[in-house]
Amino acid sequence: MFAVFVRSALRPGMVRPCRLVRPATQIPERSLVHQEGLPKLPVPPLKQTCERYLAALGPIVSEEELEHTRQLVNEFLKGGVGERLQKGLERRARKTDNWLSEWWMQSAYLDCRMPVAVYTSPGVVLPRMHFQDRQGQMRFAAKLIAGVLDFKRMIDTETLPVEYLSRQPLCMDQYYQILSSCRIPGPKRDTVMNHAIGITTPTHITVVHNFQFFVLDVYNSDGTPLTVDQLYMQLEKIWNSSLQTNKEPVGILTSQHRNTWGKAYNNLIKDKTNKESVRAIQKSIFTVCLDAPMPRVSDEMYQSRVAAQMLHGGGARWNSGNRWFDKTLQFIVGEDGTCGLMYEHAPAEGPPIVFLIDYVVNYMRKTEMVRSPMVPLVMPQKLRFNITPEIKRDIDRAKQNMNIMVHDLDVKVLMFSHFGKLVPKQHKLSPDAFVQMAFQLAYFRMYDICCSTYESASLRMFKYGRTDGIRVTTEESSKFVMAMQDPAKKNTERMELLREAVEKHKQNTYDAIHGQGIDRHLLGLKMVGIEDLTSMPEIFMDTSFAVAQHFNLSTSQVGSKTDCVMCFGPMVPDGYGVCYNPMDEHINIAITAFNSCEETHAAKFAQAVEDALLDLRALLEDTATAKQ
Numbered sequence: 001m002f003a004v005f006v007r008s009a010l011r012p013g014m015v016r017p018c019r020l021v022r023p024a025t026q027i028p029e030r031s032l033v034h035q036e037g038l039p040k041l042p043v044p045p046l047k048q049t050c051e052r053y054l055a056a057l058g059p060i061v062s063e064e065e066l067e068h069t070r071q072l073v074n075e076f077l078k079g080g081v082g083e084r085l086q087k088g089l090e091r092r093a094r095k096t097d098n099w100l101s102e103w104w105m106q107s108a109y110l111d112c113r114m115p116v117a118v119y120t121s122p123g124v125v126l127p128r129m130h131f132q133d134r135q136g137q138m139r140f141a142a143k144l145i146a147g148v149l150d151f152k153r154m155i156d157t158e159t160l161p162v163e164y165l166s167r168q169p170l171c172m173d174q175y176y177q178i179l180s181s182c183r184i185p186g187p188k189r190d191t192v193m194n195h196a197i198g199i200t201t202p203t204h205i206t207v208v209h210n211f212q213f214f215v216l217d218v219y220n221s222d223g224t225p226l227t228v229d230q231l232y233m234q235l236e237k238i239w240n241s242s243l244q245t246n247k248e249p250v251g252i253l254t255s256q257h258r259n260t261w262g263k264a265y266n267n268l269i270k271d272k273t274n275k276e277s278v279r280a281i282q283k284s285i286f287t288v289c290l291d292a293p294m295p296r297v298s299d300e301m302y303q304s305r306v307a308a309q310m311l312h313g314g315g316a317r318w319n320s321g322n323r324w325f326d327k328t329l330q331f332i333v334g335e336d337g338t339c340g341l342m343y344e345h346a347p348a349e350g351p352p353i354v355f356l357i358d359y360v361v362n363y364m365r366k367t368e369m370v371r372s373p374m375v376p377l378v379m380p381q382k383l384r385f386n387i388t389p390e391i392k393r394d395i396d397r398a399k400q401n402m403n404i405m406v407h408d409l410d411v412k413v414l415m416f417s418h419f420g421k422l423v424p425k426q427h428k429l430s431p432d433a434f435v436q437m438a439f440q441l442a443y444f445r446m447y448d449i450c451c452s453t454y455e456s457a458s459l460r461m462f463k464y465g466r467t468d469g470i471r472v473t474t475e476e477s478s479k480f481v482m483a484m485q486d487p488a489k490k491n492t493e494r495m496e497l498l499r500e501a502v503e504k505h506k507q508n509t510y511d512a513i514h515g516q517g518i519d520r521h522l523l524g525l526k527m528v529g530i531e532d533l534t535s536m537p538e539i540f541m542d543t544s545f546a547v548a549q550h551f552n553l554s555t556s557q558v559g560s561k562t563d564c565v566m567c568f569g570p571m572v573p574d575g576y577g578v579c580y581n582p583m584d585e586h587i588n589i590a591i592t593a594f595n596s597c598e599e600t601h602a603a604k605f606a607q608a609v610e611d612a613l614l615d616l617r618a619l620l621e622d623t624a625t626a627k628q
């Protein structure tokens, strides 16, 4: 069955410049049934969350800390504070479409003052392309643009197939937030502008080459998209009129700390020309970055180098100025065959982005450039910027800070080729839980402790759902990793513990995706406390709470059909960011850390993960043969 979904109303927290929404009578009935029929995110029972919270603390805090937290949780439950906050949250849940999504978008993204580059915006590494020159680069970019426009057609005509998770239909709202949108810096909090909804929706993309931005109209006057051939011609014009390499990289301003960028932004748009140029970028459907070649590296290092390029552009000398980091979607095509994308995280999660990639990659495979009779097209408009001495100073500062970020980011992409998700499946284990247990084992082997570990879980079964966290470190996982390191343990015992740990992880995943996770509920209770202006309950001021929120391992599975891998920075200064794509026969894993932390090392962790995965497979095989 093929269901379609409807362009939803503006999601909470987003700013719509065009106020007109299509009249309800025009919305296809079956779409309404899908989107409107989605359940509301529930508020989990208070006692359940408190009990699960204490259980999650077990393997990551000391017995003394845990005892103290038990008392605080008891007071919270029995003293009436918890009940009051819970009632406040339930009231909010009744009044809103989703009690969480606006708070989440604000607290996780728009209030966050760290730069979006490296800290919140993920990158995606696509397989290496075989071109090595500008013709190849432009041909690839032209096909890619045509593919994204074809995908956009499904969004515009509301014919995008509804996605499912565990046989439940998912909220499709995020697809309406990723095109024609852009983050805008604010002095204390950012906003996201969405230009996709309204009577006059944008018909142009922005292309950046040698730090120079161009408006490229991608539709003919009759509303048909430009053909690949036409797009190629237009890209060629852009290439030829941006050959100078001495231009100020205005885009690098967007990589700054958000307060710094907020100030620089106000200064930049004081000038009318600059303001118009910035608006054109913000409104555009998406951005294509035609990158200069990067320094060559060995084949082994190639994916890691590309991941870094997707996350930050390589530094002021390379392609960091060839970006508008606030733009929701930026496709990156290098002259040296590098390709991928980066996206600003506030409007959407990874899965819709990779679904789009899968579609575009498939489209590009089927599409050839067809020479069509040429209707002369207007020259793409170059966006001008007047650079005052103050703006120049801001750019210079942004360049310096970017270079510091580049040096600080440690990236290792592990293309684990020994086996993929078919192996755990054959042994009747959840592949996701299996890979997570390998991360747990790798971390334990390196540090001799278990750490607070986050895995993102989709909440899209609910209207406007985003994510909750799965707490991966459990009593069961810690018993398993300890058994793996204990020479006295037999493999049969280890295998039994692995099964228990995997089952626990599956149960926690089930709870999280069904709206019964711990973390967002605790966030909700805390937010009610803040809004009530009452004193903050002690459970949120406790050391255990800080330890629980300090995710040394921040992980996420973003699976795709395309052989690609998503990557993102660590959540904490002494942690790892780990994003993985388990394919049937291999697993792509991108690991990041900060060089400024002496304890972390992306390549060493990657090696430990590889060893752990191999040891897990050996354990499966050994215990399977022992049974025979």
Ligand code: COA
Residues within 6 Å of the ligand: 165, 349, 350, 351, 424, 425, 426, 427, 428, 429, 430, 431, 432, 433, 456, 457, 458, 459, 467, 509, 513, 556, 557, 558
């Ligand atoms: N035996 C055999 N097969 C099993 C199994 C078992 N015991 N348990 C699971 N499987 C199968 C599943 O049926 C599934 O099959 P498929 O490949 O045919 O679909 C496959 O193994 C994968 O299942 P599993 O590894 O358990 O993971 P999942 O697909 O259920 O994904 C999450 C788990 C948490 C990743 C997913 O629920 C989710 O939330 N994804 C979104 C995360 C997100 O938003 N990330 C981005 C943040 S930017």
